[in-house]
Amino acid sequence: MITGERKIIGIFGKVNSGKSTFINNLTKSNASIVSSEEGTTTDPVKVYYEIKNLGKTVIYDTAGFGDKSKLGKVREERSFEILDKCDLCIYVIDLTLNKGKESIDPIDEGFLERVESLQKKVIYIARVNKDFKKDFYLPSLIYRGEEDNYKVFEIIKKLLNSDSKKHLLGDLVKEGDRVVLVIPIDDQSPKDRIILPQQMVIRSLLDKKALISICGPKEILELKSSLDKIDLIITDSQAFKEVYKIAKDEIKITSFSILFAAFKGDLDYFIESFYKIKDSKNIVIYEGCFHHPGEDDIARVKIPNLIRKKFGDKNFSFTRNRNDLKGNDLAIICGSCTKTSSEVLDLINFAKENGVYMTNFGITIAGLTDILEKVALP
Incomplete structure (x- = not known):
């Protein structure tokens, strides 16, 4: 895995299913609060963790499903936002919460169907001394505590190392160049x-x-x-x-x-979307990280000025929140160096679902300076 491409792992489950205990045992930390009270995890908690022979990861403990408090729905939406950008989901199931039923309940069922629809890789962790297989016939793991951590990590590595090995430089460079x-x-x-x-x-x-x-x-x-x-x-x-x-x-x-447009996003779609700038009235510029913009900032000054010079005035807005993409004709995103491929692809899909074209800074500047057709593409 290339440095900076940190895999995202989300831990999900119903309230009090043991998610926080699981992440604490797995990472040997006290990242999450553990309590018998429901809804202890209110906002996603993240742990940066290096997994041997896999690389850097960020592991999220999310708010539980089935939270009946006033903020329960809001917390669940935050959990679904984490799900959207995950490379791998770990779903913790405590069958004792199902009042002795052999099958999972509607809350578990609804989430697992959503995971399947998103085609996410998933591990099921069963916290009782019996094996569990869902209708999809995806295996779970019996988890008793830290002694089973190696089993969890082996499955994680097997699933995430099976991802296609895209190279940042594509075929542009060979040895000795x-x-x-x-x-x-x-x-x-x-x-x-x-x-x-x-x-x-x-x-x-x-x-x-x-x-x-x-x-x-x-x-x-x-x-x-x-x-x-x-x-x-x-x-x-x-x-x-x-x-x-x-x-x-x-x-x-x-x-x-x-290079990053091809490595993390959809290069062909970004190029196609660039040619929509001319007819786009409302353009939102999206940046993935926090920084103090200068007087000649590329996002807030240089790109808008280049667009105005070539296509006339437009309505520009600036954001780091994906929901702000809604209602615009086109979005221009940064190189997304701090984002993973899953996060960028999720952002692209979100834009498409809301009728917003999307391109990125590099494609836009190359196009506005009339050299897009001359640049080498990976």
């Missing part, structure tokens, strides 16, 4: 470090055994003249136009954001 990274350092750059997409690309290039050179936009011409060859230039989207003037059609060029 000379790759130049163009990284602007300006007022928008974080202090004393490079941003996560750039870190991830460097690691991926090292995995490919490529030869890496790094410079700013103003140094690209000098660097080009000092190298025998350049096989690929990967640039920050903001420097697309000036880098292309130097690369022309002689050198393949792409951007960090376009």
Whole structure:
């Protein structure tokens, strides 16, 4: 798994089914409050956890279903939001809560049907000394405590390691290729470090055994003249136009954001959606992380100005909340370096369900500077 692509695991179940006890035992922590009182977990609790031979994960303990308090429905909706972005669900079933019935009750049944409709990978954890199989014939695991943790982790690794092995660079780079990274350092750059997409690309290039050179936009011409060859230039989207003037059609060029569009999202759909900007009146710009925007912010200033210059005035709004996508004609999202593939695909599906086209920063800037058809796509 590439650094930064953290798998999301959600733990679900009815109130008092033992979810919090399970996550505490599994992670050997006291992340969640354990009590005999119903509804102890009110908001999702997350634990960052490294699983050997799998990598970084975030494990969520969610509010239980069947909460009859005034805020029960709100808490359940928060749990469903976690479900939507999960790579794997763990459903904790305590059959003793079903008053001796051999089958699961409607609350369990409703959730499991929703899991099936979303085609989520799922593990069922039975907290009584009997095996349990749902009508879908998906196996569960008898869980007695920490002594069974290794069984849980083995199933988690088996399910999540079976995911397709997409590579961030696709087929753009092979061993021995000379790759130049163009990284602007300006007022928008974080202090004393490079941003996560750039870190991830460097690691991926090292995995490919490529030869890496790094410079700013103003140094690209000098660097080009000092190298025998350049096989690929990967640039920050903001420097697309000036880098292309130097690369022309002689050198393949792409951007960090376009690589992430293909790696985590739906590149073809993003390109299709870009061509809807012209006829879109209401455009929402979505950013996945929190940061302090500068005076020349790419999301709030540069992209809106480029769109106005090419297509005239539009109604722009800015958000980090997916519900704010509703009612707009088109959404433009960031490179989503802090999001997982599941989260980005969930966001795309949410936009589609609400009649909103979606593209991303890199595709948008390449298109607005008239070089989209000339960039290398992974």
